[in-house]
Amino acid sequence: MLLGADDVRRAISRIAHEIVERDRDLAKIAIVGIRSRGDVLAARLRDAIRSNENATVPLGSLDITLYRDDLTRIGYAPIVHESALDFSVDDKVVVLVDDVLFTGRTIRAAMDALVDYGRPRAIRLAVLVDRGHRELPIRADFVGKNVPTKPTDDVRVHLTEVDGRDEVELIARERVNA
Amino acid sequence: MRWSRRHVLDTDDWSKEEIEAVLDTTGAMVEVLSRPVRRAPPLRGRTVVLFFAESSTRTRVSFELAARTLSADVVNISASGSSVEKGESLYDTVRTLQALGGDVVVMRHSSSGAPYFVSERTDAAVINAGDGWHAHPTQGLLDAYTLRGALGDLAKKRIVIVGDVTHSRVARSDINTLVPLGATITLSGPPTLMPSAWRCGQAPPGTTYEPDLDRALDGADGVIALRLQKERQEGGLLPSLREYTRVWGLTEARVSRMRPGAPVMHPGPMNEGVEIDAAVAHGTRSLVERQVTNGVAVRMALLYLLVGTPTLEAS
Numbered sequence: 001m002l003l004g005a006d007d008v009r010r011a012i013s014r015i016a017h018e019i020v021e022r023d024r025d026l027a028k029i030a031i032v033g034i035r036s037r038g039d040v041l042a043a044r045l046r047d048a049i050r051s052n053e054n055a056t057v058p059l060g061s062l063d064i065t066l067y068r069d070d071l072t073r074i075g076y077a078p079i080v081h082e083s084a085l086d087f088s089v090d091d092k093v094v095v096l097v098d099d100v101l102f103t104g105r106t107i108r109a110a111m112d113a114l115v116d117y118g119r120p121r122a123i124r125l126a127v128l129v130d131r132g133h134r135e136l137p138i139r140a141d142f143v144g145k146n147v148p149t150k151p152t153d154d155v156r157v158h159l160t161e162v163d164g165r166d167e168v169e170l171i172a173r174e175r176v177n178a
Numbered sequence: 179m180r181w182s183r184r185h186v187l188d189t190d191d192w193s194k195e196e197i198e199a200v201l202d203t204t205g206a207m208v209e210v211l212s213r214p215v216r217r218a219p220p221l222r223g224r225t226v227v228l229f230f231a232e233s234s235t236r237t238r239v240s241f242e243l244a245a246r247t248l249s250a251d252v253v254n255i256s257a258s259g260s261s262v263e264k265g266e267s268l269y270d271t272v273r274t275l276q277a278l279g280g281d282v283v284v285m286r287h288s289s290s291g292a293p294y295f296v297s298e299r300t301d302a303a304v305i306n307a308g309d310g311w312h313a314h315p316t317q318g319l320l321d322a323y324t325l326r327g328a329l330g331d332l333a334k335k336r337i338v339i340v341g342d343v344t345h346s347r348v349a350r351s352d353i354n355t356l357v358p359l360g361a362t363i364t365l366s367g368p369p370t371l372m373p374s375a376w377r378c379g380q381a382p383p384g385t386t387y388e389p390d391l392d393r394a395l396d397g398a399d400g401v402i403a404l405r406l407q408k409e410r411q412e413g414g415l416l417p418s419l420r421e422y423t424r425v426w427g428l429t430e431a432r433v434s435r436m437r438p439g440a441p442v443m444h445p446g447p448m449n450e451g452v453e454i455d456a457a458v459a460h461g462t463r464s465l466v467e468r469q470v471t472n473g474v475a476v477r478m479a480l481l482y483l484l485v486g487t488p489t490l491e492a493s
Contacts, residue, residue: 063206065206066206066210066218066219066220066248066482066486067218067219067220079179079181079199079202079203080203080206080207080479080482081202081206082205082206082208082209083206083209083210084209112219113218115215116213116214116215116217116218117213117214117215118214
């Protein structure tokens with residue numbers, strides 16, 4: 001196990017503070033989660049900011065299926081889910097939220113999707129776990145925990161809202177299962 | 179659910195899960211269409227050939243918008259002004275399409291079954307955009323999506339389809355799509371325009387025939403009016419258009435026999451004053467324009483599911 005329920009709670013609370021520290025103008029901040037675990041974390045960050053600062057920042061979610069560049073490797077069309085971004089991202093500091101940062105391809109796709117909604121003043125990235133092995137020049141601004149992994153390892157994030165418990169586990173694998 | 183179909187020829191053998199997968203994907207496409215930049219990249223570098231051997235503006239434009247929104251290249255081949263008019267056979271046209279290398283062939287043809295013929299002779303994915311009296315699967319799916327948006331879950335909902343059912347590929351595809359989703363269908367219209375087995379107690383599962391439109395509409399959850407082809411009168415199947423309108427036309431008084439707010443739909447183009455009154459066509463119950471908008475999203479969903487990703491063999 002990499003993170004337990006308390007670790008996840010502390011990480012989110014810390015990142016919520018860091019986000020506001022970095023961009024003090026709360027009226028400019030928006031939180032956007034990447035489906036299907038990042039949107040859960042994004043909602044928790046929004047709640048944490050609300051209780052810390054007594055201010056509600058806009059919350060959205062992105063489904064990046066249409067923007068992925070690794071579909072050839074999956075070989076079939078995954079079902080696309082609806083994105084929900086009902087505020088203008090123009091001139092906002094958008095904090096993208098995902099559970100695990102790995103190759104960076106998901107984030108690249110999310111940024112492509114995001115700019116189709118407008119022109120944010122800045123895009124920042126918050127992740128619960130950074131496991132390394134980037135294939136694109138992308139880094140996170142806010143990290144819950146940096147974890148050294150092998151490329152073949154599997155990092156699984158469980159969140160109460162979808163999985164019934166908060167936990168991050170590392171499953172060591174010698175080879176990737178096809 | 180994992181999508182596994184290569185073509186969309188008819189929905190008559192689709193499972194409820196497959197239909198729902200398309201409708202759920204359609205919801206995501208509606209959202210894409212609402213963005214400031216109405217474009218997403220999954221069909222980048224792909225070519226969609228629109229082969230319309232029977233005239234159609236709306237369906238063709240709808241497919242073209244759908245393909246372009248997903249970043250595909252679009253090539254149009256219509257019957258008039260092409261080699262089809264010069265006497266080229268369907269087989270030769272298919273060979274040409276194959277040699278041009280399109281990834282998807284969207285086709286409309288006046289012969290029932292023509293898309294099957296093409297799908298067996300090309301590597302492209304084939305989408306049937308209407309073939310003869312047989313099927314118009316994207317219309318059935320967009321009607322299901324539109325009804326689901328208005329009524330929620332379609333289980334136990336009763337939908338009336340009124341008009342020339344015999345010659346209607348829309349009616350067949352609506353039945354094939356709505357019945358698996360749990361709806362029941364009441365068919366209405368002149369007996370001369372109803373398949374004889376269907377009006378003699380052998381209607382397809384989930385459907386019944388009720389020649390009296392007023393009785394069909396009583397308490398219904400929605401109605402779909404079919405377009406009346408004016409040549410049916412010349413064929414002797416109708417005494418006169420006026421009589422058709424009097425007995426089977428949708429008027430304000432008739433549609434108010436349905437549940438309050440029950441929607442009215444029409445695949446277009448409408449003969450206002452024949453199968454539907456202008457007041458009904460543009461009234462508060464009318465979902466006709468919503469059908470057009472949803473049509474683009476449904477077609478995007480199918481294009482994405484068929485070729486949004488290269489197959490493993492191709493890559």
